[in-house]
Amino acid sequence: MQTVRKDIHNSELPILCQSCEARHQGICGAMTSEQLLAISKHTRRVRREPGQEILADAMPIASYANVLKGVVKLTKVLEDGRQQVVGLQFAPDLLGRPFASESRVTAETASDVELCMIPKTALEALMSAGGPVEHRIMMQALRELDEARDWMVTLGRKTAAEKVASFLYLLATHIDPTEETALATFDLPLSRADIADFLGLTIETVSRQLTKLKAEKVIEIANYRHVSINDLTQLRLRCG
Amino acid sequence: MQTVRKDIHNSELPILCQSCEARHQGICGAMTSEQLLAISKHTRRVRREPGQEILADAMPIASYANVLKGVVKLTKVLEDGRQQVVGLQFAPDLLGRPFASESRVTAETASDVELCMIPKTALEALMSAGGPVEHRIMMQALRELDEARDWMVTLGRKTAAEKVASFLYLLATHIDPTEETALATFDLPLSRADIADFLGLTIETVSRQLTKLKAEKVIEIANYRHVSINDLTQLRLRCG
DNA sequence: CGCCGCTTTGATCTGGCTCAATCCGTGTGG
DNA sequence: CCACACGGATTGAGCCAGATCAAAGCGGCG
Numbered sequence: 001m002q003t004v005r006k007d008i009h010n011s012e013l014p015i016l017c018q019s020c021e022a023r024h025q026g027i028c029g030a031m032t033s034e035q036l037l038a039i040s041k042h043t044r045r046v047r048r049e050p051g052q053e054i055l056a057d058a059m060p061i062a063s064y065a066n067v068l069k070g071v072v073k074l075t076k077v078l079e080d081g082r083q084q085v086v087g088l089q090f091a092p093d094l095l096g097r098p099f100a101s102e103s104r105v106t107a108e109t110a111s112d113v114e115l116c117m118i119p120k121t122a123l124e125a126l127m128s129a130g131g132p133v134e135h136r137i138m139m140q141a142l143r144e145l146d147e148a149r150d151w152m153v154t155l156g157r158k159t160a161a162e163k164v165a166s167f168l169y170l171l172a173t174h175i176d177p178t179e180e181t182a183l184a185t186f187d188l189p190l191s192r193a194d195i196a197d198f199l200g201l202t203i204e205t206v207s208r209q210l211t212k213l214k215a216e217k218v219i220e221i222a223n224y225r226h227v228s229i230n231d232l233t234q235l236r237l238r239c240g
Numbered sequence: 241m242q243t244v245r246k247d248i249h250n251s252e253l254p255i256l257c258q259s260c261e262a263r264h265q266g267i268c269g270a271m272t273s274e275q276l277l278a279i280s281k282h283t284r285r286v287r288r289e290p291g292q293e294i295l296a297d298a299m300p301i302a303s304y305a306n307v308l309k310g311v312v313k314l315t316k317v318l319e320d321g322r323q324q325v326v327g328l329q330f331a332p333d334l335l336g337r338p339f340a341s342e343s344r345v346t347a348e349t350a351s352d353v354e355l356c357m358i359p360k361t362a363l364e365a366l367m368s369a370g371g372p373v374e375h376r377i378m379m380q381a382l383r384e385l386d387e388a389r390d391w392m393v394t395l396g397r398k399t400a401a402e403k404v405a406s407f408l409y410l411l412a413t414h415i416d417p418t419e420e421t422a423l424a425t426f427d428l429p430l431s432r433a434d435i436a437d438f439l440g441l442t443i444e445t446v447s448r449q450l451t452k453l454k455a456e457k458v459i460e461i462a463n464y465r466h467v468s469i470n471d472l473t474q475l476r477l478r479c480g
Numbered sequence: 481c482g483c484c485g486c487t488t489t490g491a492t493c494t495g496g497c498t499c500a501a502t503c504c505g506t507g508t509g510g
Numbered sequence: 511c512c513a514c515a516c517g518g519a520t521t522g523a524g525c526c527a528g529a530t531c532a533a534a535g536c537g538g539c540g
Contacts (some may be wrong), residue, residue, distance in 0.1 A: 149327065
């Protein structure tokens with residue numbers, strides 16, 4: 001699956017960075033080999049199980065983190081406990097709010113996740129240089145803004161059936177960072193409760209809509225988690 | 241109302257920029273007087289009535305624009321015509337998607353609006369320098385991302401009553417760029433239809449919730465447009 | 481095997497939508 | 511100056527998509 005890509009500078013690169021997805025599309029792709037070598041002395045690769053908190057809302061951020069594998073959900077809660085997932089981060093997204101002392105969201109692992117932790121000071125030193133690294137981070141922020149606004153349409157104006165279809169379509173097109181086209185089969189990285197919180201629905205409604213898509217042969221689900229998309233065009237059509 | 245603020249460099253500044261809000265909090269605040277003088281030769285101050293399109297979705301962007309006065313709504317539509325307002329821009333926000341050839345949203349004036357049009361090439365030249373101007377634009381993008389995610393909670397998890405209260409609270413705290421505290425009285429810059437599209441509700445529901453807030457003495461409305469907030473704490477409490 | 485947590489399925493309820501009538505402020509023409 | 515028409519806003523009645531409440535089903539793990 002994960003093969004080491006050709007890179008003319010591989011010989012000068014830290015071993016761990018050589019096969020790293022972030023080296024290509026992620027922010028590390030904007031660094032010179034010298035910068036990469038320097039920062040790699042401070043980074044730390046970690047693995048997290050589902051349901052672990054990475055950043056807490058309104059808490060100081062000690063580290064940024066590159067998502068290397070798996071899915072991280074960004075959530076917000078109301079005082080009374082109502083929750084909304086406000087974004088999903090896939091490899092090779094950078095986690096952490098640049099230029100803010102505290103996070104504005106809670107970031108939690110949804111699936112098994114691999115992260116590359118980057119100390120706040122180390123990354124901010126690279127950013128303040130104001131070169132290609134800051135630019136790459138800005139591009140990610142702008143992309144996230146576009147995605148957030150797309151999702152606002154889903155939350156505000158789509159039916160439950162359209163919401164669930166949109167969610168499956170989003171996963172199919174985002175879950176594999178190396179793949180350009182939509183994936184026909186994958187494991188759901190989110191529980192029904194997480195999906196409900198992402199779509200602004202209840203668990204029961206999500207379940208019923210999935211059952212409906214299954215009954216209509218658009219998708220198949222095995223073991224509650226493993227999804228196969230039989231008809232991607234049909235799915236796209238149902239996104240509203 | 242609008243007074244000329246003290247600025248030690250005023251004498252070197254273009255006349256039009258001297259009393260301009262964007263000179264202070266907006267992107268122009270990040271420019272040197274030389275840059276400001278240079279770019280001011282290309283900018284053009286325009287006035288627009290409500291309901292005018294400034295940027296069209298999926299269309300090339302000819303110009304960026306600084307909002308100097310009034311409110312601009314950013315909208316997206318589904319094929320079947322369902323519409324969602326995905327953001328409101330107040331002075332001194334910059335309008336236009338940086339580093340994209342086309343807009344991802346439609347921008348339309350909601351109220352009477354004053355804009356400072358900046359040709360695409362002129363602003364992008366300043367940005368590619370990568371200095372404080374790009375940084376200031378990045379800060380705006382990050383703030384807009386925070387706001388979009390806050391609004392996702394409103395769209396996905398709040399009741400109609402909470403949505404309307406949140407909308408009024410948002411206006412009270414954003415409509416006047418010079419004022420730090422919330423405004424107790426202002427004119428609604430959006431029609432009931434626009435408000436409904438912002439909140440993911442229908443016109444009728446918005447109207448009923450406003451009537452309810454009026455009946456409960458939290459607000460007053462004159463002429464359908466002029467709002468007075470009697471009890472800001474009460475309003476805040478009703479935001480969920 | 482038996483418990484536990486997640487998911488599905490069923491029955492009922494309700495907040496917000498739909499459809500329809502009316503109101504009201506504004507602009508227009510007589 | 512008034513009569514009238516028009517577009518946005520309000521109000522009312524009834525309905526339905528999705529929420530809520532409740533009861534199984536199922537898979538994984540000790």
